[in-house]
Amino acid sequence: MPLATLGPFALSAVGQSFTIIPAGQYSGPGIMGQLLLTNASGFTLQLFSSSQGQLPLLNAGEVTAIAAPSGGGSLTCTLIGGLNVPGTLYAQFGTDAETFQGDNATFPGAYPFAVPVVIPPQLEGSLPAGVPAGSDWTYTFGSGTAGSLVCVIALLTTSGVAANRQPFLLISTGGPGPLGLPMAPVSVTASTTAEFTGIIGLGPPYQCYGLITNFVFPLPESFAVGPTMTIASFTSNLQVGDQWSRIEIYLRNPA
Numbered sequence: 001m002p003l004a005t006l007g008p009f010a011l012s013a014v015g016q017s018f019t020i021i022p023a024g025q026y027s028g029p030g031i032m033g034q035l036l037l038t039n040a041s042g043f044t045l046q047l048f049s050s051s052q053g054q055l056p057l058l059n060a061g062e063v064t065a066i067a068a069p070s071g072g073g074s075l076t077c078t079l080i081g082g083l084n085v086p087g088t089l090y091a092q093f094g095t096d097a098e099t100f101q102g103d104n105a106t107f108p109g110a111y112p113f114a115v116p117v118v119i120p121p122q123l124e125g126s127l128p129a130g131v132p133a134g135s136d137w138t139y140t141f142g143s144g145t146a147g148s149l150v151c152v153i154a155l156l157t158t159s160g161v162a163a164n165r166q167p168f169l170l171i172s173t174g175g176p177g178p179l180g181l182p183m184a185p186v187s188v189t190a191s192t193t194a195e196f197t198g199i200i201g202l203g204p205p206y207q208c209y210g211l212i213t214n215f216v217f218p219l220p221e222s223f224a225v226g227p228t229m230t231i232a233s234f235t236s237n238l239q240v241g242d243q244w245s246r247i248e249i250y251l252r253n254p255a
Contacts (some may be wrong), residue, residue, distance in 0.1 A: 006091040019076040042085025127247040134240040138232040147251035151200040159241030166236040184215040
């Protein structure tokens, strides 16, 4: 039989359920086929085959191939969790002669194996207030935290005391000592409000950009964080009246 494209199915909210293959449609006697499924969303999908029962989860951005239910059975899907990033489930059916072989191949006319899915960073936590004047700050990741660090934002307002402040970001690694990253290429002087943004994809670590009030610095790529790990500031020449504020920590693919 010719290849059959099913859907596409719009994925909108956790708890949503729908039928991918109705009973008797593509799995009758003598039709032993496979499905290519592409989850172009941020949700986690639970598949259920009437002939095989509950199938492995299909996570955000994943592509997989499964056997079509046998004996005229049905295949259903339920959104059970993940990130609230709506998207689409693409599905295509082919008989054994048409289906793909190997992890990275697709059968003719199928959707691409790798479908880009943009998962926006999630705000992991913040310290909007409560950092004592003249003190550095520390953020500790809570129980159940998992993901990769993508962005850190912090604001430093300096007092009128003449001094050259040099801020660093300290990231605990689980090893003998933290990873220390300079947050600015120059010192921060008196009576200044300076914003610091650390973000992935800017280049190699230890290179900073900006001048006077706005600074950006690169974070290490694919840096996984977990419970009890910490992110903190260390400011050389921090003065009694200097104030850190508006600290925000962003992760991608948090659990």
